[in-house]
Amino acid sequence: MAPVPPLTPLDAVLDLTAATSQVELDRSVVRLAAALVAAEQITLYHLFQPDGGAADDPEAPTTWVRELPDGDERPITALPHCAAAARSGTPQPLSLPGGGVEVAYPIAGDQGLAGLLTARYPHLPDDAQALLAPLLTCYHHHRRLLLALEHDALTGLRNxxxxxxxxxxxxxxxxxxxxxxxxxxxxxxxxxxxxxxxxxxxxxxxxxxxxxxxxxxxxxxxxxxxxxxxxxxxxxxxxxxxxxxxxxxxxxxxxxxxxxxxxxxxxxxxxxxxxxxxxxxxxxxxxxxxxxxxxxxxxxxxxxxxxxxxxxxxxxxxxxxxxxxxxxxxxxxxx
The missing domain is CATH 3.30.70.270 (Reverse transcriptase/Diguanylate cyclase domain)
Structure with a gap:
């Protein structure tokens, strides 16, 4: 049997754009990111404000993150490397007590931060950022398109x-x-x-x-x-x-x-x-x-x-x- 060729960034982007709902899209980006960089664990987060403030403002004291597609919610300050990545707009590593490293990658949006993705590795690969960047950019653009399709144009609520x-x-x-x-x-x-x-x-x-x-x-x-x-x-x-x-x-x-x-x-x-x-x-x-x-x-x-x-x-x-x-x-x- 011929070996399965490694997943390329282009393959991942093509796969990602097949998603027809936000939940499917969120699951796809986690799966594809793990395959691209051979990470032990991938977690996707969206930012939100429980008090209704701007969801993409990492400086707001009440900023929370929600693990997707339907996981836990916590203040962003509980994840220091995520808070640092949100503030700086650049990937931020966190050394893990049992060995290995977890890196928080910011997902840029149109007017600020769209979310965060964390990847856990035994050792930090040199090419992880280059491999993930096109995938996360495509994720943001496709999510914006799905949001427009899934929401009412007048009220902004789900349709x-x-x-x-x-x-x-x-x-x-x-x-x-x-x-x-x-x-x-x-x-x-x-x-x-x-x-x-x-x-x-x-x-x-x-x-x-x-x-x-x-x-x-x-x-x-x-x-x-x-x-x-x-x-x-x-x-x-x-x-x-x-x-x-x-x-x-x-x-x-x-x-x-x-x-x-x-x-x-x-x-x-x-x-x-x-x-x-x-x-x-x-x-x-x-x-x-x-x-x-x-x-x-x-x-x-x-x-x-x-x-x-x-x-x-x-x-x-x-x-x-x-x-x-x-x-x-x-x-x-x-x-």
């Missing part, structure tokens, strides 16, 4: 197409133990939002002000939920959020704060706006349609009973306000 792709991953994560500090037990809730009387905004003030309401509403979503939660523009004036590490009680508190934030926010020209919210807990055996239907039924109840409120599907069933249309026969849930 409906991305929701349809990611909701299966959310369901599979329900009830599954995870390492993430914000996902104890894999408990997840799903909420749908509808801006009340939005058609009246468009009819009265015009679509330009309607778009501004949507944009400001999306910004409130971004400030009200954690970086680890998933926010989407579902369509029109409808939005949805996946809340990780949240049972119904905790989700209700978070959603009530957001409900109040919307009511208290001054929307230019339009004045006060309110929102109706329906939410439910994600079940490990859900189909996407089941999950959406439960949240949507709770949302419809909220709108049909005065709007400007939030309703949990499970509580509505317990109170006798809604009939639970699911039934279990032989361990299989039917509708």
């Amino acid at each position: 409906r197409q991305t929701f349809d792709l990611q909701i299966w991953e959310v369901i599979h994560a329900a009830g599954r133990p995870t390492r993430r500090r914000d996902e104890p037990g894999g408990t997840i809730c799903f909420a749908m939002f509808d801006i009340d009387h939005f058609k009246r905004v468009n009819d009265t003030f015009g679509h330009l002000y309607g778009d501004e309401v949507l944009l400001l509403f999306a910004r409130l979503l971004g400030r009200s939920f954690r970086q680890s939660d998933l926010t989407y523009r579902y369509g029109g004036e409808e939005f949805c959020v996946v809340l990780f590490g949240a049972n119904l009680e905790r989700a209700g508190r978070v959603l009530e704060r957001f409900h109040t934030a919307v009511a208290d926010h001054p929307f230019p020209q339009v004045g006060q706006q309110t929102v109706s919210i329906g939410f439910t807990q994600v079940r490990p055996d859900d189909q996407p349609g089941d999950l959406i239907d439960r949240a949507d039924r709770a949302l419809y109840f909220a709108k049909a009973h005065g709007r400007n409120q939030l309703c949990a599907y499970e509580q509505l069933v317990t109170d006798g306000e809604l009939a639970d249309t699911s039934r279990v026969i032989g361990g299989v849930e039917l509708f």
Whole structure:
């Protein structure tokens, strides 16, 4: 059998550009980087600010890093070589207690730092930087393209197409133990939002002000939920959020704060706006349609009973306000 030729930087770039989602892209760059430089371990990090500040500012005191595609989060100061690489924009080595070295490579973005990649070696290779540079540059450009495809142009939130792709991953994560500090037990809730009387905004003030309401509403979503939660523009004036590490009680508190934030926010020209919210807990055996239907039924109840409120599907069933249309026969849930 002929020996397998070594992976070249061009081969790696071609392989990387085949990724069709951010999660796939993140996994690919880790796999390809390890093959290129024969590293013992590769780790990819994104920078973010828990307080909503600029994610690419390594000097900010609250800068955190998130291990990708779905790992731990920690302050960047907990990884001194990563903090040094972020500040300097150059690779920074860290000698390991048991021998070997780990190097943090900054991933340059359009206006600052896009992320970091660390590689662990028994001995530092001379050509590692030259081999990784084109791969990391291509990673940044392809990630920017995928971000544009996966996000709504007006609000910047994830779009409906991305929701349809990611909701299966959310369901599979329900009830599954995870390492993430914000996902104890894999408990997840799903909420749908509808801006009340939005058609009246468009009819009265015009679509330009309607778009501004949507944009400001999306910004409130971004400030009200954690970086680890998933926010989407579902369509029109409808939005949805996946809340990780949240049972119904905790989700209700978070959603009530957001409900109040919307009511208290001054929307230019339009004045006060309110929102109706329906939410439910994600079940490990859900189909996407089941999950959406439960949240949507709770949302419809909220709108049909005065709007400007939030309703949990499970509580509505317990109170006798809604009939639970699911039934279990032989361990299989039917509708």
